[in-house]
Structures are given as C-alpha cells and as structure tokens.
Amino acid sequence: MSDRVSPPLPRTRAAALSPFLRLVFLLAVDSTAVFFLLRVVALGYYPLAAATFVVLVVVNVILLHRKAYPIRWMVVGLVLMAMFTIYPILFTIWVSFTNYGEGHLITQEQAIDQILAEKYLPETGRAYSWTAYKSAAGDYVLWLQDAAGTGYLAVPGEPLTQPQPGEAGLGALDEDGIPETIEGFNRLNTILATTDQNLPNILFGEAGSTIQIRSPKEAAELLPLYTYDPERDAMISQETGVVFQNIRGTFSAPDGTQLRPGFVETIQLANFREFFTSPALRGPLVRIITWNFAFAILSLLFNLALGLGIAIMFNERGFPFKKLIRSLLIIPYTVPALLTILIWRGMLNPELGVIDRFLENLIGWAPPWFTDQWLAKVAILLINLWLSYPYFMLICSGALQSISEDYYSAAQVDGASAWQQFWQITLPLLLVAVGPLLIASLIFNFNNFNLIYLFNAGGPPMAGTPTPAGHTDILISYVYNLAFTASRGVNYGFAAAITMVIFFIVGTITLLQFRYTNMWEEVSENV
Amino acid sequence: MSSTVPLRQMRTSMKARRTVSVGLRLVVALFLIVFSVFPILWVISASLNPTGSLATQTLIPANPGFDNYRILLTSGEFPFWTWFGNSLKVASITAVLSLAITTTAAYAFSRFRFNGRRTMLKGILLIQVFPALLAIVAIFLMISQVGDIFPGVGLNTHASLILVYLGGAMGINIWLMKGFLDTIPREIDESAMVEGASDWQIFTRLILPLLRPILIVILILNYINIYGEFILARVLLKSNEQYTLMVGLQVFAGAQFNQRWGIFAAGALIGALPIMIIYLLLQDQIVGGLTQGAVKE
Numbered sequence: 053m054s055d056r057v058s059p060p061l062p063r064t065r066a067a068a069l070s071p072f073l074r075l076v077f078l079l080a081v082d083s084t085a086v087f088f089l090l091r092v093v094a095l096g097y098y099p100l101a102a103a104t105f106v107v108l109v110v111v112n113v114i115l116l117h118r119k120a121y122p123i124r125w126m127v128v129g130l131v132l133m134a135m136f137t138i139y140p141i142l143f144t145i146w147v148s149f150t151n152y153g154e155g156h157l158i159t160q161e162q163a164i165d166q167i168l169a170e171k172y173l174p175e176t177g178r179a180y181s182w183t184a185y186k187s188a189a190g191d192y193v194l195w196l197q198d199a200a201g202t203g204y205l206a207v208p209g210e211p212l213t214q215p216q217p218g219e220a221g222l223g224a225l226d227e228d229g230i231p232e233t234i235e236g237f238n239r240l241n242t243i244l245a246t247t248d249q250n251l252p253n254i255l256f257g258e259a260g261s262t263i264q265i266r267s268p269k270e271a272a273e274l275l276p277l278y279t280y281d282p283e284r285d286a287m288i289s290q291e292t293g294v295v296f297q298n299i300r301g302t303f304s305a306p307d308g309t310q311l312r313p314g315f316v317e318t319i320q321l322a323n324f325r326e327f328f329t330s331p332a333l334r335g336p337l338v339r340i341i342t343w344n345f346a347f348a349i350l351s352l353l354f355n356l357a358l359g360l361g362i363a364i365m366f367n368e369r370g371f372p373f374k375k376l377i378r379s380l381l382i383i384p385y386t387v388p389a390l391l392t393i394l395i396w397r398g399m400l401n402p403e404l405g406v407i408d409r410f411l412e413n414l415i416g417w418a419p420p421w422f423t424d425q426w427l428a429k430v431a432i433l434l435i436n437l438w439l440s441y442p443y444f445m446l447i448c449s450g451a452l453q454s455i456s457e458d459y460y461s462a463a464q465v466d467g468a469s470a471w472q473q474f475w476q477i478t479l480p481l482l483l484v485a486v487g488p489l490l491i492a493s494l495i496f497n498f499n500n501f502n503l504i505y506l507f508n509a510g511g512p513p514m515a516g517t518p519t520p521a522g523h524t525d526i527l528i529s530y531v532y533n534l535a536f537t538a539s540r541g542v543n544y545g546f547a548a549a550i551t552m553v554i555f556f557i558v559g560t561i562t563l564l565q566f567r568y569t570n571m572w573e574e575v576s577e578n579v
Numbered sequence: 580m581s582s583t584v585p586l587r588q589m590r591t592s593m594k595a596r597r598t599v600s601v602g603l604r605l606v607v608a609l610f611l612i613v614f615s616v617f618p619i620l621w622v623i624s625a626s627l628n629p630t631g632s633l634a635t636q637t638l639i640p641a642n643p644g645f646d647n648y649r650i651l652l653t654s655g656e657f658p659f660w661t662w663f664g665n666s667l668k669v670a671s672i673t674a675v676l677s678l679a680i681t682t683t684a685a686y687a688f689s690r691f692r693f694n695g696r697r698t699m700l701k702g703i704l705l706i707q708v709f710p711a712l713l714a715i716v717a718i719f720l721m722i723s724q725v726g727d728i729f730p731g732v733g734l735n736t737h738a739s740l741i742l743v744y745l746g747g748a749m750g751i752n753i754w755l756m757k758g759f760l761d762t763i764p765r766e767i768d769e770s771a772m773v774e775g776a777s778d779w780q781i782f783t784r785l786i787l788p789l790l791r792p793i794l795i796v797i798l799i800l801n802y803i804n805i806y807g808e809f810i811l812a813r814v815l816l817k818s819n820e821q822y823t824l825m826v827g828l829q830v831f832a833g834a835q836f837n838q839r840w841g842i843f844a845a846g847a848l849i850g851a852l853p854i855m856i857i858y859l860l861l862q863d864q865i866v867g868g869l870t871q872g873a874v875k876e
Binding site for chain 2: 137
C-alpha cells in the first residue's frame with residue numbers, strides 16, 4: 053500500500069535544501085575522484101583506475117537519478133563495499149592470472165621506460181677532448197672540444213653551450229682554444245684531472261644526452277644501452293647485440309641473463325597449472341589441504357560435542373547454580389581470541405609452560421607441542437575447543453529451548469530410552485535449528501588464520517619444500533607466507549591463485565548450504 | 580491403600596536418583612569450570628609474579644606485586660597506552676560508522692520498494708560469504724597504491740584500516756537489522772507522513788528511538804569484533820606507534836616471549852578486561868543477538 057517508488061514532494065525546508073546540498077556534495081566527490089583518477093592513471097594502476105571510474109559513474113547516477121532515491125540511503129555503504137570488498141575480490145581474480153610478485157610489480161611500459169633509460173659509454177663514436185675545472189665547493193665543469201676544435205661548456209644537468217670568451221665567466225682562450233680561467237672554478241692540470249676520483253662518475257650535460265669521461269684524453273656522449281623492438285617484444289643490447297626476449301614478464305637473454313625490472317604480465321593459467329601439477333608443490337599442498345579439511349571438520353565436531361553436551365546437561369529448568377555455571381563457562385569466549393591463543397602458547401611451552409611442567413612431574417613426559425607435528429595438531433584442536441565451545445553451548449541451549457516438550461512426552465509414552473530420544477529427537481531438530489550457524493563455523497575454521505598463525509606460525513616446518521610450509525599450515529596461512537614473508541621472494545600471483553581455490557571451496561560449501569537448508573527460501577519470504 | 584507404599588518408594592528413589600544425577604553433573608560442571616577458568620587464573624597469577632618469566636611461575640606467586648604492570652605501562656619501547664588508545668579509537672569509529680551504514684541501508688530495504696531490491700539483498704549476503712581475509716593480498720596492494728596518491732589513507736594509517744573494515748559493514752547485519760525494522764508497523768510511518776514528515780525525519784525521530792535496544796547490541800558486537808581483529812591490522816599497520824593493541828601484543832609476544840611472560844600477561848589482562856566486563860554484564864542481550872545470526876568470530 054505504502055510502497056514509495058519516487059521521493060515524496062519536498063514538504064519541509066530541510067527537504068527543499070537537500071537537492072542543493074546534494075549537488076555540492078556530488079561536486080566535491082567528483083572533483084576529488086577525478087583528481088585521484090588522473091593520478092592513478094599516471095602511475096599506471098589501471099585496475100584501480102577502472103574500479104574508481106565505474107564506482108564514480110554509479111554514484112553520479114544514484115545521486116542524480118530520481119528513481120535511484122532509495123539507493124541514496126545506502127550509497128556510502130555500497131561505495132565502501134565496492135571498493136574494499138568487491139574490487140579486492142576482482143583484483144585477486146586478475147592477479148591469479150599474472151606473475152605479480154617480487155621483480156614483477158610495475159607495468160610493461162614502466163619497465164621498458166626504465167630499461168631504455170639505461171645508458172652505456174660506447175667504445176667508439178663521437179668523442180671530445182676534455183679539460184676539467186673544479187670550484188672551491190667541489191663542483192665540476194668540463195670544457196669539451198670536438199674533432200673540428202669547436203669548444204663547448206658542459207655543466208652537470210644543463211645543456212651544452214658554446215660561450216665565447218667573456219661570456220659565462222670565461223677567461224681568454226689559450227693556444228689550444230681552452231679557456232685559461234672560468235669564474236669561480238680552478239682549471240685542473242692533467243695530473244690532477246686524471247687522478248681525480250669523482251670526475252669519471254659525473255654525468256655532464258642534460259639528461260638524455262649526457263657526456264661522461266671515457267679516458268684521460270676522451271669524453272663521449274652516453275648512448276641508450278637497449279632499444280625496444282615492439283614486433284619481437286624484445287630488448288636489444290646496443291653494446292653486445294644480445295636479444296633479450298620477453299619471457300613471462302622478464303626480458304631474458306638466451307644465456308639466462310635477465311633485465312631488471314621485470315613487469316606484470318598475464319600468464320594465463322600458469323599459476324593454477326603449477327598449483328595442480330607441480331611435483332615439488334604437490335607434496336606439501338596435499339598435506340596442507342588434507343589437514344585444512346581435517347582441522348575444520350574435527351574442530352566443528354569436538355566443539356559441537358562439548359557445547360551440546362554441556363547444554364543438555366544443564367538445560368533442565370531449576371538446575372542449581374545454572375546462571376553462575378553459564379557465566380563461568382562462557383569466560384573463554386569473552387577473551388579476545390588473539391590473547392587466548394598467545395596465553396595457551398605460553399602454557400604449552402615445552403620447558404617452561406605450566407601444562408608441560410605439570411605433566412613432567414606427573415608422568416615424566418613433557419610433550420613437545422611445537423616441534424612434533426601430531427602434538428602440534430592436537431594442541432591446535434585443544435585450543436580451538438577452549439575458544440569455541442562456549443559459543444556452541446550458547447547456540448545449542450538456545451535451540452534446545454525451542455524444541456517442544458511434546459515430542460519427549462510422546463517418546464516416553466512409546467517407551468523410548470533417553471539415548472534414543474537424543475538421537476531421534478534432540479539431535480535432528482537441533483541440527484536443523486543451528487545448521488546455518490554450524491556451516492558458518494565450518495567455513496570460519498576452514499580459514500582460521502589467527503589460530504594457526506599465532507600459535508606456531510604453521511610450524512613445525514616441513515622439510516624440503518620449495519616455498520616455506522609447515523605441518524599445521526592451512527591454505528590461508530600458506531597464502532600469507534607466500535605473499536608476505538619475503539624470504540624467498542613474494543609471489544602475489546601464486547598466492548592469488550590459491551586464494552581462488554579457497555574461494556571455490558568456500559563458495560561450494562555455501563551454495564550447498566543454501567541448497568540443502570531452506571535458508572534461501574526463508575530469506576526470500578521475508579523480503 | 581496397598582499401592583501407596585510402592586508409590587512412595589518409587590518417589591523417593593526417583594528423588595534420590597535425581598539428587599545423584601544433579602550431584603554428578605555439578606562435579607562435571609566443576610571440571611569444566613576449571614578447564615575454562617584455569618588459563619585466566621594462570622594469567623592473573625603470571626601478571627602478579629615479580630620474576631616475570633614463564634619458568635619461575637607458580638599458581639600462587641611467592642611475592643605478588645604489580646611490577647609487571649609498572650614496567651608495561653612505563654616502558655618506552657612498547658607504548659602500551661598508545662596501542663590501547665589506537666584500538667579504542669579504531670573500534671569506536673568503525674562500530675559507529677558501520678552501524679550508521681547498516682541502519683540507513685536496512686531502513687531503505689525495509690521501507691522502500693524498488694527494482695532489484697531482492698537481488699541486491701541476496702547479492703550483499705553472497706559477497707560477504709567470502710571472508711575479507713582471502714582478499715588480503717589485494718587489499719594490501721590496493722591500499723599501498725592509494726597511499727601513493729593520498730598518503731593519509733595509505734599503508735600504516737588508521738584511516739585505511741577503518742575504511743577496509745567499513746567495506747565489510749554491509750553484510751549479515753543488514754539482514755538482522757532489516758528483520759527488526761520489519762517488525763515495526765508501517766502505520767507508524769504512515770501517520771507521520773500524513774502530518775508532513777520527510778523520510779529522514781521519520782527515520783531519525785520515530786524509527787531510531789524504537790530500535791535503540793538492538794542498535795546497542797549490534798554496536799557492541801561490532802565493537803568487540805573490531806577490537807579483537809588482528810590480521811588486517813597486522814598487514815596494514817607498519818609502525819610501533821600505529822599498532823592496535825592486538826597487533827602490539829602479538830609483536831610484543833613474538834620477541835623473547837618466555838622472559839616477558841609476566842608483562843605480556845599484564846597487558847593481555849588489561850586488554851581483555853573491557854570486553855569480558857561487557858560480555859558478562861550484557862550476557863543475555865548478546866546471546867540473543869548471537870543466536871539470531873549476528874557475527875562473532
């Protein structure tokens with residue numbers, strides 16, 4: 053009845069003012085965004101530029117189009133979601149098809165520009181004879197003479213000039229045509245000039261046509277070391293004639309020499325192929341994936357079992373100290389998880405921790421929680437149990453209260469035992485009620501980076517893996533190592549490819565959940 | 580007459596069985612309580628242990644004192660108060676802004692009818708299924724690129740961290756909030772409209788006050804989540820004085836953990852205390868929010 057499609061007519065002064073304010077706001081947003089866009093394009097961050105552009109256009113439509121009025125209520129949230137959730141997902145997809153990583157961080161154009169800027173001092177070619185002058189402050193200028201005897205003044209960072217005596221502080225020329233003096237500078241004699249440590253390293257003249265001293269007699273113009281051949285997509289060295297072919301984003305010579313920097317290039321499915329077929333990676337990856345699933349599923353089972361057990365035990369109405377027991381039992385849940393994990397790390401310390409010292413006294417064995425891979429896994433499951441059982445206890449006791457007593461009375465009449473009642477009535481009904489939360493918890497544990505990373509950083513390390521991997525690493529912590537621990541060179545492309553695999557797994561679980569629980573329908577009904 | 584005796588016997592035996600069962604369960608409860616409370620007691624004891632290292636700790640410290648707290652709070656190398664302040668600042672700003680974003684969006688979804696409304700609602704839910712953690716490499720690269728143009732929202736700034744958190748604000752909370760909004764009868768808005776109130780006035784003067792209890796619960800849950808968030812903060816913040824408390828304590832624990840155990844324990848307790856108090860005071864409301872699907876990691 054009251055469905056509103058278009059904005060109601062302005063009825064108050066505030067409402068009348070709002071179009072004007074909206075325009076001012078839009079103008080401010082647009083000008084900032086356009087400035088940002090131009091800079092982003094100039095820096096070569098094209099994916100970011102594309103995302104900004106799309107978002108900018110959509111924001112303008114939303115704020116200007118009458119029909120988009122309802123969307124204005126959520127425009128800030130949508131923009132933030134687009135930029136910081138959707139764009140990173142799309143960017144990850146793109147990166148997974150590239151070689152983005154150490155040595156491959158800039159665009160090909162930028163890399164070519166940098167490589168083309170490299171110069172070399174040709175052995176032959178146009179040369180000058182030179183005379184050096186030095187100021188008291190340690191600045192140098194050169195007087196150059198070409199083969200015809202024409203004189204030039206060369207100053208670092210400035211174009212060559214041809215001043216006559218009297219101009220630019222030049223004194224009279226001697227018989228060789230070299231100025232006797234230059235104002236502010238002292239002429240260096242041959243011995244001083246040839247033994248000077250700084251002179252051979254100074255680039256004279258303006259950028260692009262710089263001149264450097266080649267020998268005690270000669271100075272010469274530096275030439276670009278490489279030329280780029282777009283047809284062959286290759287760099288050709290002018291000095292040696294070697295061709296550097298573009299191979300996977302690096303210009304490489306046949307002998308394996310590579311030109312720095314490399315650049316980002318699409319390498320199609322190479323990352324995924326490596327993920328699925330590389331024999332060096334298969335060993336660690338199979339173990340990581342197996343443990344990843346085992347960890348998520350076992351955690352869910354243990355945590356649910358304990359949480360449900362507690363909920364059933366103390367669910368009874370009028371159980372003594374019920375409230376107090378619950379308050380004490382949810383304590384683990386109230387401590388930020390990071391602190392809990394670090395506290396357990398201290399308690400499980402093999403030499404010093406309380407648990408190991410206690411076991412040492414009791415049975416003469418201090419379990420090496422951090423260096424034995426199986427014990428490390430047990431420890432992680434134990435910590436996760438401590439962290440999460442209160443949550444399961446809370447959601448299970450909530451769900452238990454919603455199960456009607458009638459079922460149990462009927463079952464008792466039929467003579468069902470307590471055990472049968474649990475399996476036939478309590479568990480099925482409970483699983484229906486908390487099903488979505490269990491799936492959410494499964495997905496959360498599948499990517500429970502904090503626990504793995506903080507407890508032992510995925511350790512103990514596996515031996516002989518091409519990239520660092522540990523026995524308790526799960527996919528996401530392995531990705532983190534690939535992307536952020538630079539010990540063997542970060543590889544964003546490969547990290548992103550694994551991320552896509554995780555996306556795929558999590559997405560499948562979620563879709564199955566939507567399919568087999570009626571969450572979607574429930575959701576749709578309320579819409 | 581004859582049947583009363585067995586019945587009474589049965590009653591007493593049932594009563595006895597119940598007493599035994601309750602007693603057994605209380606014993607189990609005691610074990611569980613020890614399991615859940617022991618680490619906390621151990622940390623309290625560690626924080627009061629003057630020698631401060633893992634090896635020398637006993638449950639009841641020999642000469643309890645506040646040395647660890649003193650060292651923690653006055654140390655120049657580890658600016659604990661700065662970290663604490665950063666955490667409070669980031670969590671407060673994010674929680675409030677995120678609540679504002681969710682509430683206005685949920686209001687639009689609940690009260691207006693427009694094309695693509697269902698699709699958008701489902702889309703928002705689906706996108707949030709992918710945890711932000713997975714795109715962390717992309718987020719890192721993006722923030723570092725943005726920082727080349729606007730250093731104020733680049734790496735190592737709280738602004739960038741808050742923006743990334745807010746990018747995840749439109750999620751399941753919109754569903755939750757829309758659910759509550761749908762329970763407020765439309766007649767309320769309609770009568771206000773007849774009197775000439777604008778949508779904004781209806782929203783701020785009528786709807787928000789009615790929503791206050793649930794707003795507070797969502798605000799607190801958001802706050803707790805952000806306060807405890809670690810990985811995004813770890814990746815985006817680089818310098819000691821920008822760290823949030825969680826990142827700071829993790830870094831602190833990383834170096835010479837065994838020797839600094841007592842100081843770490845003191846820091847962990849101070850850091851955990853606000854959240855524990857909130858939880859225990861607002862238990863019932865928070866549990867209500869949780870079971871309806873609010874997020875807590």
